[in-house]
Amino acid sequence: MSEHFEGGTSWVWHDDPWQKGAYPVLRRDEMERFLPHVATPEGRIHIAGDAASDYPGWMQGGLTAGLRAAQAINDAG
Numbered sequence: 001m002s003e004h005f006e007g008g009t010s011w012v013w014h015d016d017p018w019q020k021g022a023y024p025v026l027r028r029d030e031m032e033r034f035l036p037h038v039a040t041p042e043g044r045i046h047i048a049g050d051a052a053s054d055y056p057g058w059m060q061g062g063l064t065a066g067l068r069a070a071q072a073i074n075d076a077g
Helices: 028-038 059-076
Strands: none
Touching: none
């Protein structure tokens, strides 16, 4: 791997003085109550990312939310 890897970095969001975390931690009832509103477009604005998915804090959440938003934009246009 070292012959293909040029460099990298990481960030500890929990140590960031302004962020203090990386993703929301919601109870199941909160996810069921809030997610439909977070994922609903506001006019031409579509929210995507892991926090707007069933998988907050995980890469697949960002991917599924991005796909959802892209599909909605495509279908509208």
